[in-house]
Amino acid sequence: MITASNLSKSYNGIQVLKIENLEIPKGQSFGLVGNNGAGKTTYFNLVLDLIQPSSGHIVNNEIQVNKSEDWKAFTSAFIDESFLIGYLTPEEYFYFIGELRNQNKADVDSLLAQFEDFFHDEILRKKKFLRDLSKGNQKKVGIVAALIGNPEVIVLDEPFANLDPTTQIRLKQIIKKLTEDKHVTVLISSHDLLHVTDVCERIVVLEKGEIIKDIQTSEATLKELEAHFTT
Amino acid sequence: MIKRFISFEWKQFFRSSSWQKSIAINILMIFLALYMIVSFLALGLVLYPALKKLYPENDPFIMFNGFLFYWIMADLMMRFFLQKLPVMSVKPLLTLPVKRKTIINYVLRKSAFSFFNFLPLFAIIPFGIMLLINDYDAVNILVWVFVMVLITLIINFVNFIIESLSSQIELSFLPIIAFVGILSALNHFNIISFAELVSKGVLGIVDSPVYILIPVLILVALYQLNYKALKQKLYIDNSLKTKTQEAKETNLEWTKRFGDIGSFLQLDIKLITRNKRAKSSIWILLIGLLYGLFFYPQPMYREWEPLFIFIGIFVTGIFLINFGQFIPAWDSAYYKLLMSQNIKYEKYLKSKFTLLAASVIIMFLLSTPYVYFDIKFDLGFKIILSHLAAAIYNLGINTHVILFAGSFNRKKINLDERAAFNWQGTGAVQWLLGIPLMLLPMLLFGILFWIFNFEVGVIVITSLGILGIVFHQKIMKHINSRYSRSKYKMIDAFSQES
Numbered sequence: 001m002i003t004a005s006n007l008s009k010s011y012n013g014i015q016v017l018k019i020e021n022l023e024i025p026k027g028q029s030f031g032l033v034g035n036n037g038a039g040k041t042t043y044f045n046l047v048l049d050l051i052q053p054s055s056g057h058i059v060n061n062e063i064q065v066n067k068s069e070d071w072k073a074f075t076s077a078f079i080d081e082s083f084l085i086g087y088l089t090p091e092e093y094f095y096f097i098g099e100l101r102n103q104n105k106a107d108v109d110s111l112l113a114q115f116e117d118f119f120h121d122e123i124l125r126k127k128k129f130l131r132d133l134s135k136g137n138q139k140k141v142g143i144v145a146a147l148i149g150n151p152e153v154i155v156l157d158e159p160f161a162n163l164d165p166t167t168q169i170r171l172k173q174i175i176k177k178l179t180e181d182k183h184v185t186v187l188i189s190s191h192d193l194l195h196v197t198d199v200c201e202r203i204v205v206l207e208k209g210e211i212i213k214d215i216q217t218s219e220a221t222l223k224e225l226e227a228h229f230t231t
Numbered sequence: 232m233i234k235r236f237i238s239f240e241w242k243q244f245f246r247s248s249s250w251q252k253s254i255a256i257n258i259l260m261i262f263l264a265l266y267m268i269v270s271f272l273a274l275g276l277v278l279y280p281a282l283k284k285l286y287p288e289n290d291p292f293i294m295f296n297g298f299l300f301y302w303i304m305a306d307l308m309m310r311f312f313l314q315k316l317p318v319m320s321v322k323p324l325l326t327l328p329v330k331r332k333t334i335i336n337y338v339l340r341k342s343a344f345s346f347f348n349f350l351p352l353f354a355i356i357p358f359g360i361m362l363l364i365n366d367y368d369a370v371n372i373l374v375w376v377f378v379m380v381l382i383t384l385i386i387n388f389v390n391f392i393i394e395s396l397s398s399q400i401e402l403s404f405l406p407i408i409a410f411v412g413i414l415s416a417l418n419h420f421n422i423i424s425f426a427e428l429v430s431k432g433v434l435g436i437v438d439s440p441v442y443i444l445i446p447v448l449i450l451v452a453l454y455q456l457n458y459k460a461l462k463q464k465l466y467i468d469n470s471l472k473t474k475t476q477e478a479k480e481t482n483l484e485w486t487k488r489f490g491d492i493g494s495f496l497q498l499d500i501k502l503i504t505r506n507k508r509a510k511s512s513i514w515i516l517l518i519g520l521l522y523g524l525f526f527y528p529q530p531m532y533r534e535w536e537p538l539f540i541f542i543g544i545f546v547t548g549i550f551l552i553n554f555g556q557f558i559p560a561w562d563s564a565y566y567k568l569l570m571s572q573n574i575k576y577e578k579y580l581k582s583k584f585t586l587l588a589a590s591v592i593i594m595f596l597l598s599t600p601y602v603y604f605d606i607k608f609d610l611g612f613k614i615i616l617s618h619l620a621a622a623i624y625n626l627g628i629n630t631h632v633i634l635f636a637g638s639f640n641r642k643k644i645n646l647d648e649r650a651a652f653n654w655q656g657t658g659a660v661q662w663l664l665g666i667p668l669m670l671l672p673m674l675l676f677g678i679l680f681w682i683f684n685f686e687v688g689v690i691v692i693t694s695l696g697i698l699g700i701v702f703h704q705k706i707m708k709h710i711n712s713r714y715s716r717s718k719y720k721m722i723d724a725f726s727q728e729s
Contacts, residue, residue: 050722082564082726083565085565086646102573
């Protein structure tokens, strides 16, 4: 589904990302881990064509992302708060995203109904603008908005950060359910090794912009990762 | 500590990505400043001989002091619209071992070094020298210059209070208009003659310099007042964190009629109505609409047709210029979202164009009552024709120009305005882009009017506008590719705090 070839990104001559070849097949739940500055967000920004690669390219479902905008129809993402529109209420925001993804109000409403639990009654019908929500609640809105319109590729940068424990567990269930029928490809990054091994069937470890581990998740994965980051 | 603060600001200024893009604007600002300095210098030098010549029997020094009240009012107005109050991001400093006192004193004292405090000196000192040459008492003049410096500083801190009041309410220019208006009215109707009061006061101090203590005390009091006001703002639960307002949902279903761009129009309308910063452009609409009333009642202006075009451009294009010049920066806070969502640049730009075009048409329709002046003064519908030509020019040319210019926009707008000390967008730069948009058609018309006649001018201006409308698709394509090319740069710039 998503293929990066000879991909690299450098700022002022300093390389921050170098991926020879990374192929993420359709329907995979793909996890990216690495310390700060390892290049996780850089990779996601490149997938979303928010920054320009210094060399190489990314192909998303046979569409080269920096050549055509057609990948946007089946890709959605939540990277950070700059994906939210502060002066809208959560409902308005969801409907706006819905309209961009050709979903009518009823479609959006029925999707939102599935996330009543996840919202924990703190999001909808609260008469609050997004800018006045707490960081955690903003994140919930952003994540759910990324699920609107049946996207085939979902990119979530550190979805577990800032969430309370209950919501973290619920989010794990949501992601697992998404990838159940092998139709949706999910890319997430996380600093929480436990969560990421729980949710992802494949984990790639980045260090200083390069892939140093590519693991199919198994019982031993968590131990392996912990050992890796301890040294 | 003060040294650090200064170096922080230096870095903030030169390291921001808008600096690199706005060198042209900075140069323009420098020219503007030089122009003002030269004007004031000329005023200072010419004033004495001019007054002497016009009113040989009066003492120029006393006459000047008679005008002092108006000088003060003009200074206040000018500062309100042009002077930027010091902005500083204080939140990171609050938990550090920096005394609140230091921060506040720094901010207040910095404002004393504003260009606008030095500008009057360029007129006052030459005027003082002219007085000295003409055998006025040196001590008196020295005291007078000193009093003027004090008055300038007093104005500075009064303006500080007015502006921080303004930033809290919606009608941001109401306090200044009210303040200046009430004082001027009281003076005009001789209820309290401030002009006389100020003049007598200043002359009194010049006569017996002991009284200089009075302006000094006023200055100290104002400083303390500002100090107290700012101190309250330095708690995060006060002004650093805005009150959460209850969100009212608005029904904007009618935007659906615009088809695929409807959702963007809806977004823009919410942007304008729900953010303080953007909301001000609604109030500016009102000022723009009434702008013609300053000119048309006066015969002096009525006889000069190029002015009609200028007013036409201004009235029909006020929203276009005021709101349009910050496209796409209005959306800077969530630009990444827009760029990764399922939309094409083309559609985004189309919705902005529609909004601007609609504003021009609506403003033209609202401005049709100006036809009253046509009829009353028997101008042969020249005003309304000029406005129509100007509206068409705005539609065809200025909308495209402003969208094109937007692709060079690299400055993030902070819609939320959470931080105190944030009076973003009240500076002079805001109006710079508007100048060529308004002056160019007026200039062109002026030349045609001068060589040929009124009709030729109107026809050419209208034709230019129609040409722009005819080639709309082509032009938009070109603008579109400009935006696409600067996409990455814009994303990068918009993710930086300004």
